[in-house]
Amino acid sequence: MRLVQTVSELRQCLDGLTPPVFVPTMGNLHEGHLALTRQARATGRPVVVSVFVNPLQFGPDEDYARYPRTLAADCALLEREGVELVFAPAVQELYPEPQRFMVQPPLADELCGAFRPGHFAGVCTVVLKLFNLVRPAVAVFGKKDYQQLFLIRAMVRQLNLPIDILAGETVRAADGLALSSRNAYLSPEQRAEAPRLYRVLQWIGARLAAGEADLAELEAAARQSLVAHDWQVDYVSIRSQATLLAPQPHERDLVVLAAARLGQTRLIDNLELSLP
């Protein structure tokens, strides 16, 4: 496995290589990331992983400065997974000048976009830059960041990028909590409370499967149950998988998404469901 930290080294390494499969990450890797690299490896292509905490996608009051950076440990894990190349550039390397060309995605005011202004423009812009550097044939994104996955798929389609996007299933702890680097911020009490987020999504899923049709009531009840346990809820929302907007009456392929905070720590999760 090679670790490269500059654009010019990266280009050199990729020159003559089969178009790779690419897994962009912010590092601090856990089993969720490793599942993505295994999915990447199964394509048979050389696997390139990027490790980059992208300042452009953090708001001024968010956790950019304290986001965990553990490159040496990440590399040890990736080496064991058979990854060919790790690209871990410094901020100065990806942004040698202020980034003035931004990709403006749609749905910027929906779901997480409503609570993180500029977040998805920052995500789409860095992913486009990384795509242009790595030039992968395939890229893998986790379903945990559902809106991100949706927007990357749409960006690839609308900007005519010749890249297949694979979706990785969310990896969970035994108690159901979706793995996330931000889980490390939780106190023991908060960690014990955190699985409620997914349980609430499952409860909505069960009610929908049982034929409940009042989506607003389900969302409100779910929110209430979180608030009652000291969560600050950004949203709980039942959406169309196809559009990520409110579902049409006939739509069966839904996704329930939620974002809520325990103390300073913001957790997100989602649950796809296909009604019969």
Added chain:
Amino acid sequence: MRLVQTVSELRQCLDGLTPPVFVPTMGNLHEGHLALTRQARATGRPVVVSVFVNPLQFGPDEDYARYPRTLAADCALLEREGVELVFAPAVQELYPEPQRFMVQPPLADELCGAFRPGHFAGVCTVVLKLFNLVRPAVAVFGKKDYQQLFLIRAMVRQLNLPIDILAGETVRAADGLALSSRNAYLSPEQRAEAPRLYRVLQWIGARLAAGEADLAELEAAARQSLVAHDWQVDYVSIRSQATLLAPQPHERDLVVLAAARLGQTRLIDNLELSLP
């Protein structure tokens, strides 16, 4: 030479080809375009030319509907120039759904951007799409559209596209008028008047070379001389080649840019100059 009109045909044709040199056009080709294709050919790479009148870069009151479309004649010219591939997609082919991912460029309120809201976002977005489809190693843009050339260079740099941008010199009629498809809109009287635009730029260039330091006065005098001959002037502006903003006192590499209308026809031109 092959003419392809769909994305899938294009991808097929490009498969296995040496990374080409690309000349994007809106068709209705004149000697200015042909000079770009010759410059492209001189790279030794296969030449791909696109012919596409991009609705995204026209304002609602602009000339999208009446912009001249002359594909058969364009193909005859390009065949003679040794072009390998012409990509002339229908609007539906490049925009099968409403384009919601837009590249937002900087300098959007400067120069032509101030008078054509959304124009450069439309240009950058379609060029990025075409780059992703054609995947050229080199692309050629004319200096006639100076702000466009500046922004495309900046986009390539900021989005890490592995493409060399070549600048083509403006081709002029014997009387100095820059060649443009829009010249065809001019009445005989307007056509006789039109070379004044370039003469005014040359006059500014001569005054700057002679040591005149009051840029605002030069701009105002040039504007006045156009207005006196029935031009409606959008701007006459002396800028830095490096930033396309107002030059710093020490800057020597300048460009004088102008946009003005004769009747309904909007003409643009520019003149680079390096002060001693």
